[in-house]
Amino acid sequence: MTSSTSTSSADMNLSVEKMEKVAFILKTTAHPTRIAIVQLLASQERLSVTDISEKLNVEQSLLSHHLSGMKLKGILSSHREGKNIYYALKMREVVDVIQCLATCTFL
Amino acid sequence: MTSSTSTSSADMNLSVEKMEKVAFILKTTAHPTRIAIVQLLASQERLSVTDISEKLNVEQSLLSHHLSGMKLKGILSSHREGKNIYYALKMREVVDVIQCLATCTFL
DNA sequence: TGTATAAATGAACAACTGTTCATAAGTTTG
């Protein structure tokens, strides 16, 4: 029972807990490159580092840092397949957030 | 022409421009205290610094830094009324973003 | 004018972030 003042429709209530989860997602995603990564992986299911590097035109090392950071935070997962390592979305919420924002007309 | 693979409904495409605007909003808001501020001001229209300070239990100076930062970035506005200074939301998009996130069931 | 109250400001600092560069580690193939 996480609060709930029950304000009819469109109830705008984030518990502290929710608030922190949101903040976490936002913070770890709020970066052009990382948003782009999420977008790519939202439509591709899995991509190798070089794939992403080429599509996004981001240098290998830098990209790798972003990817492993996002993996560490539980947003992405990865598995090796031969020479390549494929990344995929793990925390689906992130897509929903970006999705939500993408469809916002006000931007 | 910013790509566009035309993925039927719920097309998930942020232009670089949009992406940066989203990142901006997210970054400047992704902090528990600031999210809380947005929430408060979404339901109260305007509040003095002490009001906010008490409701959120955040020390004056720190809060002031947050507030003026948010004002500087165009998210809030403020005006004096006697001894007090009242803050209000200026960039309504931010509310929508938080709103959107608040209603997300997945959190 | 002096005191109290409200809020802003600025210095200082630790912590975190983004980036680059050089290097290492795992994998495939000849």
Add this chain to the structure above:
DNA sequence: CAAACTTATGAACAGTTGTTCATTTATACA
């Protein structure tokens, strides 16, 4: 095994963020 390729890692560093503390500015009011 060596060479080529793919990705990770770690040091270094600049820039940003969050926070605290002390001080200042602005207003009200006795």
